Amino acid sequence: MIIDHLEEPLPGSSLLPTPSGDAYTDPEIFGTEQTEIFEKMWNCVLRADALPAPGHWQKATIGREEIIVVHTRKAGIQAYFNVCAHRGMRVCTAESGKNKTLQCGYHAWTYALEGDLVAAPNLTSMPDVDRKEYGLKPVHVRQWLGYVWVCLAEEPPDFEQEVLGEVRTRFGEVESIDNYGIENLKLGETKTYDVAANWKLIIENFMECYHCATIHPELTEVIPEFADGLASQRKNGEVHGSNFGEEIQGFTVDGTASGVAELPAIAPDQDRKYFAITVKPQVFINTVPDHVIIHRTFPVSESRTVVECDWLFLPEVVEHVQAGELDISKSVELFHRVNQQDFQACELTQPSMSSAAYASGGALVPSEHHIQEFHSWWYQRLGLQAPLPAASGSEKVA
Structure with missing residues (x-):
């Protein structure tokens, strides 16, 4: 992955540089964004009241993953990867619905709303099968502002710091x-x-x-x-x-x-x-x-x-x-x-x-300089190096 980044500010001006054009067009960069940003951070997916009663569920796509967000009977709103533990077929194929259980349409593996495997053909003849281990893989869930927020990471970042802290700090006392x-x-x-x-x-x-x-x-x-x-x-x-x-x-x-x-x-x-x-x-x-x-x-x-x-x-x-x-x-x-x-x-x-005229990126005027904070965050999330010193010109940063 190659990113062009100009030194700051641009010579003889009050302008600050943007990322290069390929940051907005390169499928490899986009894939890294999906992995390092969307699949590791908290995402706001839907209104909690869109799932008003047990059995209501809705699909959502985060990064490269499809998840099921469901109102359970015992644990409130939960979320799972939309992947059957048997052979991997999508469990839910419609966009939303209401069901007493969640059943894969391939081999009829059936899951409780709480995620555990509860039924499958010949399951009683396999008493060694752990119903929880072979249940739907859970996704971390929080509710805030009346919305359901999910994080796909095994160890999610601290919600208080990453989401609530950012919002409350920006709004002030x-x-x-x-x-x-x-x-x-x-x-x-x-x-x-x-x-x-x-x-x-x-x-x-x-x-x-x-x-x-x-x-x-x-x-x-x-x-x-x-x-x-x-x-x-x-x-x-x-x-x-x-x-x-x-x-x-x-x-x-x-x-x-x-x-x-x-x-x-x-x-x-x-x-x-x-x-x-x-x-x-x-x-x-x-x-x-x-x-x-x-x-x-x-x-x-x-x-x-x-x-x-x-x-x-x-x-x-x-x-x-x-x-x-x-x-x-x-x-x-x-x-x-x-x-x-x-x-x-x-x-x-x-x-x-994708134009040659934008290969090295564009510029931010003074009233846009705060956008550079977003760009700095983006570089950091993707593991890219900081901008080069002025003497280095517009060399490549790998």
Whole structure:
């Protein structure tokens, strides 16, 4: 694996370098990312309330692995590799379902919701078979913010430090994420985007607002300071609450009032403000006074990423929406347009990653310098060396 990396800053400028183009196109690099990032870290996979009762299950893909997330009878929500212990066939072949047990369709090996092997042809004639050892292989599970988070590693990283620590540190003592009560909110709308772009382009796009004045007219109307190119996310983990415009009544596509009740516990410093953070490797959290938007990214290949976006509101708001008594479409439409605009930009960027003109990478302007923290993290996760000293020029780093 070869990565070009320029010294920093670029000569005679305030620009900082990005990774080289092949970081976004090389299947070998993508495979290493799957192994060293997505298959070793905590990933947010689905809403816990998508599995409301025992027997409900849903598949998810993390890295190169497919897993089953299931609501068990005895142990709450658990997750397993979707691999039969007998001959390896997928146990669950539909995307989701509800069953009393989980049965492989090849030789009818049958598993309890808790993962143990409970039945198979002629199993009674094999009393030496350990039902737990030959059960489904478990995956580490945590619940937070009303979502199910999983880690495929045998020894998962500390959730408190890697996930909760990052979020709470970035929100600070006053701008606490806990004030939004996200775990108690309900799903008002969800949309899935199939983006023909590398996952890192999507992360980088989300972290900066240098592009906002160019492609986000609705967003900069609601939050005028975004037109200046400064994002809510800043260098050294600082998160800045971005103010609504003086005449703006709500975080809606036209800036009018949403008609939706505000979240009751937000602090005064969170009112009429938008906050955004990235939880590496694949979650974006956006908060406004009356709802929360959460993106989950799932890399499929070096040039394709699926993004699932949820709009979360108070339970009573969702009840009124379902009864046809309340319309949240203006709230949803604002960030839906932002998503479409962002993902189109990423898709138009992806082909250039393989161009000779981008072989050595691009540049970050000062308002994007915080993205270098993401790049440094990426180099470290992949076991790549730090940038070379200035005298070495643009030599290769293996």
